[in-house]
Amino acid sequence: MLTMGKAITRRRAVAVLTATLLATGLAACGNSDTGDKPADDGKLTLGFSQVGAESGWRTANTNSIKESATAAGIELKFDDAQGKQENQITAIRNYIQQKVDVIAFSPVVESGWDTVLKEAKDAGIPVILTDRSVDSADKSLYKTFIGSDFVKEGKLSGEWLVNETKSATGTVNIVELQGTTGSAPANDRKKGFAEAIAANPNLKVIASQTGDFTRAGGKAVMEQFLKANPKIDVLFAHNDDMGLGALEAITAAGKVPGKDIKIITIDAVKDGMQALADGKFNFIAECSPLLGPQLMDLVKKVSKGETIPQRIETEEGTFTPEQAKAALPTRKY
Incomplete structure (x- = not known):
């Protein structure tokens, strides 16, 4: 049988232990909610899925996007689909799970995107198509297309x-x-x-x-x-x-x-x-593959809910041999 003094001491010890466990549990719950993701610092996060690295054009396009994201202060999550549509669909779904602010991608092919784009729309994540378009009849599945005609x-x-x-x-x-x-x-x-x-x-x-x-x-x-x-x-x-x-x-x-x-x-x-x-x-x-600066501008606008044109075309020209000679010394890509 416990004496009164010993009972009080034991109750105090249990209370201290319970408080300690509760605090530890709350801290653990907090860590599980965020995973390895740091606290929101207000920085925009863009998830981008690239077709691959099949050409000099594509390499220049990738470099433009990476450099422009850094310059714009946008966190870039980049994925190389290696020319496979299934890889891009997986990347987009990963971006949805990661709750990025905006998703952009250059589609490997035109068809077969409605399901995953609807998933992004339902998650409230705006999508921007770059360089290549999709043939979806539902234009609400993406905010805009930026690229060439x-x-x-x-x-x-x-x-x-x-x-x-x-x-x-x-x-x-x-x-x-x-x-x-x-x-x-x-x-x-x-x-x-x-x-x-x-x-x-x-x-x-x-x-x-x-x-x-x-x-x-x-x-x-x-x-x-x-x-x-x-x-x-x-x-x-x-x-x-x-x-x-x-x-x-x-x-x-x-x-x-x-x-x-x-x-x-x-x-x-x-x-x-x-x-x-x-x-x-x-x-x-x-x-032109240098779509990075325009893309980052669009990322900022769509994240704020601003209205933008559904199609934005880049300005480009043509070259003959003499024009190429004149342009080469200052060519960026």
Whole structure:
């Protein structure tokens, strides 16, 4: 049997122990709520999923986004999808779980995004499409698209060819290196080019195949084109990198790029511009990868709930060999 003094002492000890355990438990609960995430310091967090690193253009685009996020004071969570849509969907879902402020991504392909974009919308996280669009009928699933007019790029390429061959007699045989199958730039550039040359039946696309926007792909497909088609007059490549790969195949086949086979490409990255200045390419329609500064401005605006245009197009031009020579010394990408 406990004495009165001992009972009081024991009750005090239990009370102290209970208070200690309660405080420890509360601290543990607090840690589990935040995980490793620091307290909110008011800094915006952007989750960005990139297509991959398939070209010089894409590398310049990634660098622009990373550098611009740092300059704007925005925390960037970056993911490389390695050219796979399923990787991008996983990344977007991770960003939703992490409760980032804004999600931006450059879609690998146009279709198949409605489900994950609705998940972001339901979570109250605004989405910005960069460089490539989606074909969703529900425009409320994203706030805006920022990038180029791919159809226009294709049209400009075709219009240059129409003008260049207006005095040609006989059929002009064209081969086309398409971008990644199902992607917006591949679909739209093909469409624009076809529309531009449609009124000229002497301009004939005799072969068209994807090179997946890579130099290796461009080289491999051009080798096939050259074996299957003894007379090729023009190559239309959906980006510089495929055109640069095709240069190797054309040279290896004993032909002179830019003369025996005229080459039209899209992007205007440094390597492509150098090939143009050297006379190995004949025409480039520009597609600027430096979207970072505009993207960070949009991130700030959508996070504040500001109204913005649903489509924002970048201003771009075209280049001939002489124009490329003049532009190269100050080219940023």
